[in-house]
Amino acid sequence: MGRSDFIEDDGDAVVFRDHDELVETLGSRDFSSRARRQAGLREDQGERYALQHYLVPQSNVGALQFPLEIQKTERPDFLLEVPTETWGVEISQTTTREINRDLARSRKNQDAALVEYTVEGHQMVPAGGALTSRGFAGHQNCYRVAELVGDAFDRKTESLNKLGFGLHQRNQLLLLDTYGLTLDPMRKRTASDHTVSAVKAAVSLVPGVGAPIASLIGDYVPDSTQKSIQTMLELLQERIADLEVRIDVGAVDKDEFAELFKSAGLLGGCPNAAGGKAPRRC
Amino acid sequence: MVVRTRQEAKLRGAANLIANLLLKEDDEAKLSYIELDHYVHCLDQLSSGAIEVLVEAYRAACATRSPDFSEDVRIDFSDIQARMPESGPSLLMGLVGELNAVNILHLTGAPGIVTPGYANYPVFLTPMGVGFVSHVLELVTQGD
Numbered sequence: 172m173g174r175s176d177f178i179e180d181d182g183d184a185v186v187f188r189d190h191d192e193l194v195e196t197l198g199s200r201d202f203s204s205r206a207r208r209q210a211g212l213r214e215d216q217g218e219r220y221a222l223q224h225y226l227v228p229q230s231n232v233g234a235l236q237f238p239l240e241i242q243k244t245e246r247p248d249f250l251l252e253v254p255t256e257t258w259g260v261e262i263s264q265t266t267t268r269e270i271n272r273d274l275a276r277s278r279k280n281q282d283a284a285l286v287e288y289t290v291e292g293h294q295m296v297p298a299g300g301a302l303t304s305r306g307f308a309g310h311q312n313c314y315r316v317a318e319l320v321g322d323a324f325d326r327k328t329e330s331l332n333k334l335g336f337g338l339h340q341r342n343q344l345l346l347l348d349t350y351g352l353t354l355d356p357m358r359k360r361t362a363s364d365h366t367v368s369a370v371k372a373a374v375s376l377v378p379g380v381g382a383p384i385a386s387l388i389g390d391y392v393p394d395s396t397q398k399s400i401q402t403m404l405e406l407l408q409e410r411i412a413d414l415e416v417r418i419d420v421g422a423v424d425k426d427e428f429a430e431l432f433k434s435a436g437l438l439g440g441c442p443n444a445a446g447g448k449a450p451r452r453c
Numbered sequence: 454m455v456v457r458t459r460q461e462a463k464l465r466g467a468a469n470l471i472a473n474l475l476l477k478e479d480d481e482a483k484l485s486y487i488e489l490d491h492y493v494h495c496l497d498q499l500s501s502g503a504i505e506v507l508v509e510a511y512r513a514a515c516a517t518r519s520p521d522f523s524e525d526v527r528i529d530f531s532d533i534q535a536r537m538p539e540s541g542p543s544l545l546m547g548l549v550g551e552l553n554a555v556n557i558l559h560l561t562g563a564p565g566i567v568t569p570g571y572a573n574y575p576v577f578l579t580p581m582g583v584g585f586v587s588h589v590l591e592l593v594t595q596g597d
Contacts, residue, residue: 399464406461406468411475419477427486431474434493435467 178219178249184242190230193239197223218248221262221347247336256340261331265323266349274349288315288350320346403435462504466496466589473588484588492589495555502540503551504590509536510549510558511586514578525559525577533576542570549576557582 178185187193202220222241229235236253244250251258266274270286273295277286285296289304296302323346336342411418470493476483484492499507513532520526534545552558559577567573586592 402461403464403467406465407471410465410468410472414472414476417477417480417482418472418475420475422478423475424486428471428474431471431486431489431493434490434497435471 178241178243181243181245184240186238186240189237190235193230193235193237194227197227217264217347217349218262221345222249222260225260225343225345247342250339258341258343259336259339260343260345261327261336262345262347263323263327264347264349265320271349316348316350319350320348460501462590463496463501465591467493469589469591470496482588484584488584491555492585495557495585496589498555499551499557500548502544503548506533506537506545506548507552507557507582507586508590508592509533510552510576510578511583511592512536522578522583523580525579526583528576528578529572530574530576531570531572534570534572542572546571546574552582557585 185196187196200219200223202217202223226235226241236255238254240252242250242252247259247261249260249262251260264271270293273286273293277295285300285302287294287296287302287304294303324344327344327346331337331344336344470489473482473484474486474489510528510533513528513536514520514522514526516532517526517528530542530546530549533549534540534542537545540548549558549560553560556579559579561575561577564573564575
C-alpha cells in the first residue's frame with residue numbers, strides 16, 4: 172500500500188492486528204505538509220497526519236485494543252472499530268478558511284510572502300516588508316494560541332452538535348494546529364529562565380508593588396529587547412542604504428559576518444531574540 | 454549587546470560595525486575583522502556613561518593644540534570633569550576606568566602630587582579610542 176492510497180477515500184479500511192503492526196505501518200509514513208506538497212498529494216492528507224499522531228502515542232501507552240480497524244468515512248472522518256466498541260474520530264484544523272487562504276497565498280505569491288500573526292488577528296506582509304505589530308511579549312503567544320484553539324474548538328463542536336456527532340460509543344475531536352505558531356514547549360529552560368522565574372516569584376510576594384514589578388520583569392523586559400533588536404535592524408538598514416555604492420556583499424566572509432552578528436547579540440540573545448539559541452548575554 | 458540596551462548610540466554603533474564589514478575591500482574606511490570584533494565587544498562592555506565620557510574626552514582632546522590622533526593625546530581628568538559637572542569625580546573616574554580597561558582611554562596612574570577630585574590625573578585618548586569615536590560613534594565624520 173503506497174503512501175497516497177492509505178485509507179484515502181470513503182469506505183477504505185485497514186486492520187491492525189497488534190501494536191507492532193500499527194507502529195510499523197503508521198510510523199514509516201510521512202504525512203507532514205512538506206511531504207504532502209512534495210508528493211503533490213491531496214490536502215486532506217492532514218487528516219492522516221493527525222490520526223497518525225493520535226494513534227501511535229495512544230498505542231504506545233496501551234490505550235488501544237486490537238485488532239483495530241480504521242475506516243475512512245465522510246462523517247465523522249474516521250471510524251475506529253475495536254473488539255468492544257466503535258469510536259468516531261473527527262479531525263479539524265485550528266485555522267479558519269480565511270487564514271488558510273492567506274497561508275496558501277503566502278506560499279505561492281511572492282508579493283505576499285508572510286502571514287504575520289498579531290495579538291488582534293493576522294495580516295499579510297509583502298515580500299521584504301517590515302512586520303508592523305508589536306510582537307508577542309511574555310506569555311502573550313501562549314495566550315493567543317489558547318484563544319485560537321479555543322475558538323476552533325467552539326466552532327467545530329457547534330457544527331458537530333448540529334450534525335448529530337455522538338452516535339458512537341466514543342467520539343474524539345482532534346484539532347490539528349495549522350497556525351504554525353511556535354510555543355516551543357520542549358525548549359530546555361536555561362539557568363537564566365529559572366533565575367527570572369525565581370526573581371519574579373519572589374518579587375510578586377511583596378505586598379502592593381510586588382505584582383506590578385513582577386509584570387515589569389516578565390512583560391516589559393522581553394518587549395524592550397524586541398524593540399532594541401528592531402531599532403538595531405532599522406539603523407542597519409539606514410546605514411546600508413547610506414553606504415550602498417561602497418558595499419560589496421558578495422565579497423563578505425559569511426562566517427565573519429555571522430560571528431559579528433552573534434557578537435552584536437542579534438542571534439545569540441534572549442529567547443525572544445531571533446535565532447533561538449541559548450542566551451549568551453541576557 | 455543589542456539585547457542588553459536600547460540606547461540608540463550603542464545600537465547605532467553596532468549597526469555601523471556590521472555595515473563596515475560589508476564595505477568593499479578597497480574602501481579606506483574598512484576595518485579588519487579583528488578590529489570590528491574588538492569594537493563590538495567594547496561596545497557591549499561599556500556603560501552608557503562611559504561612552505559619554507569618551508565623547509567628552511574626544512572633544513577635550515580636539516580642543517588641545519594641534520592634536521595628533523595617530524598617538525596618544527593627553528588631557529587631564531579635570532578637562533573631562535569640567536565638561537560633565539553633574540557627575541562626581543568618583544563616578545567619573547569609574548567611567549574612565551571602564552574605558553581604560555579596553556584601552557580606549559589610558560590611565561597612567563597617580564601623579565606625584567595629587568590634587569583633590571583626581572583633577573590632575575593624566576588621561577590619554579588612544580588611537581584606538583579615536584577609531585572607536587570615528588567608526589563606531591561616527592562623531593568625526595559628523596564634524597564633532
